Amino acid sequence: MPDAAAPESTATDAGFLGRVQILGPRAFGTPLRVLAWLSFLAEVVIIGTGGAVRLTGSGLGCSEWPLCTPDSLVPIYADQGVHGLIEFGNRTMTGVVGLLALAVLLLTLHAIGGRRLLVRALWFALGGIVLAVVVYIASAAMGPVLGAALMSTALLLSVLAGAVDSLRRTTRRRDLAVLAWVTLVGIMMQAVVGGFAVISDLNPFIVGFHYTSSLLLVCVTAAYLVRMYAEPGRRESAVPTWFAVMSHVTGVALAATIFFGVLTTGNGPHSGDANIERVGFDATILAHVHSWPGYILATLVAVLTVAAWMLRLRPRRWLLTLVVAILVQVGVGVWQAREGLPEILVGIHMILASLSAAAYTVVVLNLKRPVAENS
Incomplete structure (x- = not known):
């Protein structure tokens, strides 16, 4: 058979x-x-x-x-x-x-x-x-x-x-x-x-x-x-309420930093063409305004990172990544300002801004975790 x-x-x-x-x-x-x-x-x-x-x-x-x-x-x-x-x-x-x-x-x-x-x-x-x-x-x-x-x-x-x-x-x-x-x-x-x-x-x-x-x-x-x-x-909160609120406040500081950075670059010497001249805002003043939310952002991220590692919260590793990105970003920003905005440093600064925003996005998405289904 x-x-x-x-x-x-x-x-x-x-x-x-x-x-x-x-x-x-x-x-x-x-x-x-x-x-x-x-x-x-x-x-x-x-x-x-x-x-x-x-x-x-x-x-x-x-x-x-x-x-x-x-x-x-x-x-x-x-x-x-x-x-x-x-x-x-x-x-x-x-x-x-x-x-x-x-x-x-x-x-x-x-x-x-x-x-x-x-x-x-x-x-x-x-x-x-x-x-x-x-x-x-x-x-x-x-x-x-x-x-x-x-x-x-x-x-x-x-x-x-x-x-x-x-x-x-x-x-x-x-x-x-x-x-x-x-x-x-x-x-x-x-x-x-x-x-x-x-x-x-x-x-x-x-x-x-x-x-x-x-x-x-x-x-x-x-x-x-x-x-x-x-x-x-479904997902549930993986962090205390105060931590989630501070994380979103950090997002506002990040958005403000990027916004004033864009305004600063838009009125700086790198207009995109030799015959295009920027008029309007004073780029020197904007450079200082751009740095203020940047330092606030760095402080908030540092506080969140320390708290996350002390409390062993879910986003802690990505917060550490964000800390590194922001520290490098601040360093490049100060360096380019002192060197008269060399093109290569401005370009690196632009790319680092996008990577910092991406790292922050990952942090926010890790503020919640999947809900454990009952057996």
Whole structure:
């Protein structure tokens, strides 16, 4: 008598152990983990390339948007030199960041909702591309700038519609779906803001907003990594109330430090182009104003770190990371001020600000822990 057929790996190991207890960390495969890390790193790198554009005076290396020159999508070295290459390199990096965000989104949707959720998102994407092309063709006679703006708007609206549809149908790990969609939408909006920065001849407020939104996307991708490795389900506070309140006050100090830092840079010597002169606020005074919330921030983080290690609280290791980032940041800030704002130190300062914000994001997300379910 032939042997009875063995059950298919116990019903494929009971649906991979119930999709690892309803999508716990082990349910997300290596490709998604790798791409999520690459997405985070790319968001940091694009802050560096954007800083390079500004600090080398290449902000108008590509004088047009969406084209680089009135007649070419790519820079012409004989006409624009290295500045065109630097500016176009940053534009190209936007495409890399966008593709990584799209890959993370699609793999996330497939992991949490299966093929059906993924296919619906792809249909929205296809529809958005077709709509964007039709809009661009219809508006091309109005000029490339308006045509590109309308095309970007059509594509963005299609993505937003896809996000709403997807999130309405997402019943598990909606936190990851939201973060993945926010990243993609944010990058698309970033590209348009970058275009307006060129069109406005590097208006300092638009350039400052461009940097700030890039920094926020670093925080969003960092939050995605934290939640991807976290257990699903309800969460409860893992720290005393006073500690949580002080942590959020620290966030206000961090936001104020970054805000005044952006204003200071926007009115300093690194305007992004030799022919653009900053007017308005006094950069010397702003540099001092920028330092005040910075020192408050350093004090608050030091107090939180000591308290967290004494009480053995959950965020203590990431607070230590934040302490190191802020100490290096303060050191670089003082150094660059004394040396007359050399470009390399200003660029490092910009990148460190994004890493400090990312570390703070991780700290906040560790203020809570998964609720232990009763057996």
